[in-house]
Amino acid sequence: MRAYQVDRDANPDPIFSRRRLLATAAGLTFAVSLRGVDAIAAATADGPLGTAWVTIQPDGVIRIMSAATDFGQGSMTSLPLIFADEMDADWSKVRVELSPPDEKLYGNPGFGGIMYTAGSNAVQSYFKPLRMQAAQVRRVLLDSVAARWGVPWSQLRTEPSVVVDKVSGRKISYGEIAAFARVPSKLPEITESDLKPFSEFRYIGKDVMRIEIPSKVDGSAQYAIDVQLPNMLYGAILRAPIEGSAPQTVDGKAALKVRGVVKIVRLPYGVGVLASTAEAAFSAKENLKVSWTKTTSDSFNSDQAIDRYAAAAKNLGTEGKIWDKDGDVDAAFSRAKIILESAYRTDYVYHGQMEPLNAVASVDQKGEGAEIWVGTQAPGYAVKAAAQALGSSPEKIKLHRVMTGGAFGRRGHSDQDFLVDAVLLSKDVKRPVKVIWTREDDVHNGRFKPMTAHFLRAGLDENGNLIAWRHRLSSDEALAFQDPARFKFFGEKAILALLGAEQPAYDLPNRLIDHVRQEDGVRLSSMRGVGNPPNAFATESFMDEIARKLNKDPFEFRMELLRKSPRGQAVLKAVADMSDWKRGRRDGQGLGVCFRDEGGTLVAMIAAVSVDRKSGEIKVHNVWTAADVGLAVQPDNIAAQLEGAITYTLGAALFERITIKDGQVEQSNFYDYRVPRITDLPDIEVKVLPTDNPPTGIGEMGGNVTGAIANAVADAIGVRVRQMPMTPDRVLAAIGSSSGK
């Protein structure tokens, strides 16, 4: 049995068997929410016991819940590790369980309490609440032993899974304590000063093996697409190519002739096929003849529309929605001696997670309840969406947790589209149904990082100081599509598009950053880094343009801008040292630097590239990166995430683009949507600079490499490529144009 999984043989019904588990396990269980001190005494078999964060078993095994969705970024290990370290548990005795979708207990404090893993904020958000909980658990253990031995609790200390009397040396294990201890109805009060100093962490700061790695090298890791159930059918969905469109005419004659096909089901947004084999479902889908209702997005063409976006960004006379404002930008511009202006664009990008979206649903005979298996970033949304599809309520939905084959933002939408496919088909036939999207489906049904256009204006005084900063971004906003309720909650600000545009670490006294919304009905999504990679491309390119205008070294120029951020300067200096920036260009390669403050994580990158002037091909040879994430919970994992995001976003920087013609996505698979392969890999060197600040995020931060690559390309060829991806034809066009650096 895999260590991280709830033992389903013992507890076939993980959500509802908690009561049974607590009564029979004879363990010490703490059921507390992160928001308060709602202690519930163990050993009471009646009443709503809820679900626990930790159970200490008499045999010494300690079961700790992990509340985040792990899609490779390591949170399944790091969150329980934080808990285990603070309570002084022996990590070798810890078994991690994936928490059920109980948002009151497990909600993410960084997202207002919903269970949602995104934004690189799991460790950052759960860090202190988990430690406070764990410290209380430890204190209960100490109090229990103190009472038993008749000594003051302050005479006791802990070693991993052991309580020790400092005076007598007497020891007792956590397992032995669990056999007699009781969780008090009022948990002991813990303040921050009771928490371990960072220097006393035993596991945090050193790397433990991520617990699910073994299952990922022997094929045993189970993703939703792997689920096998008795009486299960396979489903395939032909979805409307344009959002809001519905099937008008459906001709299923040819589809029904495919051997193994059971039924065709008309849905509000597409047509589903049910078959006894996956291959029959796919084949039947190919044989459907469907016409679609018209929409207002039928004539949308992305390559043309971006000109409209660029015009809107440039037209500062119209009103935009303010994102960030400080000082008096108009006054600063009027006294500026030099004014620079620049424009940038970025295309739609596709997530391309390796597991094509899929889900398994088993709706009951009444059509009210269901068991679901789905790789989701938002278990609460999954349960709600399934319930809504059945016209039922969330308590009737049982979510089974599975591994997730890449998420990058695609799996956290409030409508959980790929899950609802399975629920609706299963509801129709009252049998378990596994809906698998082909890669073509995954691209055509894709929800993309929005296309953007940027206009930037900077004012410099007579001493070359950057005194005025104006940035207007024109784009649609992904949050409006993927989570209308949260979009409303944030006052309909284009929060995802604008993230990072305020550049908090730079000293920019007079600035105005705003947004002009475009709404074109394209399916959109948050996607690794959200606005940061496009914004880094635009603003860090512009910073270089300013530096060059002043004849300043781009590194020195940024060090000055970071005058109020010693942590920022440390990171930038570290990457300059790593890359030997001062040596300058070598082997004809261009060198480019980029600095970003993303969500409190400070990251600096330098890229070395060469550009083939004949073909326009860019080759990235090196990326050096230094990052300050505060406390580094799992340093090697942090490095892996930086490497990963740099590699991932290389695609958006160089060749990934989705184009939409007449409202429809033009690309289909990896032959016409190129993603980074091992042959594209630059030499990546990472330095993690841990500091004693609380941990901040890392999963997305490598995506800021776009700025470094853009600047390196400009350094190599002497002209700016102003649209991302910087494809060969765009590079050639820039070289051929007369505009200078």
Place this chain on the structure above:
Amino acid sequence: MINFKLNGKAVGLDVPAETRLLWVIREHLKMTGTRFGCGAGLCGACMVHVNGERAFSCQTSLSDVKGKSVTTIEGLSTDRSHPVQKAWIAERVPQCGYCQSGQIMSAAALLSHNKNPSRAEIVEHMQTNICRCGTYKRIIKAVERAAREG
């Protein structure tokens, strides 16, 4: 009935001959370690060995393996003891893990023919396998380690 050897065991299936081996393995035989990624022979998630050579199981039909020996990730070892698997754990290669079966099968095929590949040879060979999480740097290190440690 089409007969072949799967991880050393004889199997016979009464499934249409043109059925892709990927779906035979995953959904008919319920061995799900071999992954579906693109269905077009472009991503490598579905890689298996057929008579010792790596092959895209999404591009291989059942009739193609008649009388042949197929190895999947499950058959590489019973206990993660294949040198490539050991190296993969030591180097902490996997992130989401979905592409990793195919990566490992691809790497194992390389090392069965080339005991000491250069970095360039590793990169050339492994370009058939996409990893969207970006574990390529560690894949290279792991293959080098597996070659070293055997």
